[in-house]
Amino acid sequence: MKPANRIGFGWDSHEFVSGIPLKIGGVTIPHTKGLGGHSDGDVLLHAITDAVLGAIGAPDIGTLFPPTDPEWKGADSGVFLNEALKRMGSAGYAIGNVDSSLILLSPKIGPHAGNIRGHVAKLLGIGVDCVGLKAKTPEGIGTDNAAVANVVVLLERTAAAPKKTPARALKK
Ligand code: MG
Numbered sequence: 779m780k781p782a783n784r785i786g787f788g789w790d791s792h793e794f795v796s797g798i799p800l801k802i803g804g805v806t807i808p809h810t811k812g813l814g815g816h817s818d819g820d821v822l823l824h825a826i827t828d829a830v831l832g833a834i835g836a837p838d839i840g841t842l843f844p845p846t847d848p849e850w851k852g853a854d855s856g857v858f859l860n861e862a863l864k865r866m867g868s869a870g871y872a873i874g875n876v877d878s879s880l881i882l883l884s885p886k887i888g889p890h891a892g893n894i895r896g897h898v899a900k901l902l903g904i905g906v907d908c909v910g911l912k913a914k915t916p917e918g919i920g921t922d923n924a925a926v927a928n929v930v931v932l933l934e935r936t937a938a939a940p941k942k943t944p945a946r947a948l949k950k
Pocket of ligand 1: 815
């Protein structure tokens with residue numbers, strides 16, 4: 779029997795780069811800088827994706843979508859999350875809730891938190907009350923030009939355990 783619940787943890791960081799759009803949780807936020815990276819740099823969606831993949835023991839985001847692969851250049855990070863959700867569904871689990879902490883100096887996340895939570899909830903197919911989002915400033919850790927995301931996710935078993943292969947089927 780599979781465990782009724784599984785927990786996953788994801789962590790990611792991206793450096794701020796001038797002149798590109800800032801996307802966090804699939805929401806474009808007005809700012810002078812965006813997050814660099816091979817895809818759209820969505821640090822929160824990357825951490826959520828890794829948390830979901832980790833919870834089911836799947837390979838991580840960098841293994842499934844190598845940054846060296848030109849196919850993922852500028853990709854919408856929702857694509858990565860969808861793959862993780864597909865694998866989660868096949869494994870017989872659904873999202874229970876997700877909680878996250880962003881660490882960045884600016885912009886202030888507070889005014890956008892509602893939008894981000896709503897969008898993430900929609901992507902995950904859960905209620906907004908099941909999406910936690912906190913934003914902290916990087917006091918004394920020297921990451922003023924980066925955004926960091928920490929995410930935990932709880933999965934709930936949806937499918938019955940697969941039926942055991944009948945003994946006779948195993949005989950030659
Ligand atoms: Mg990333």
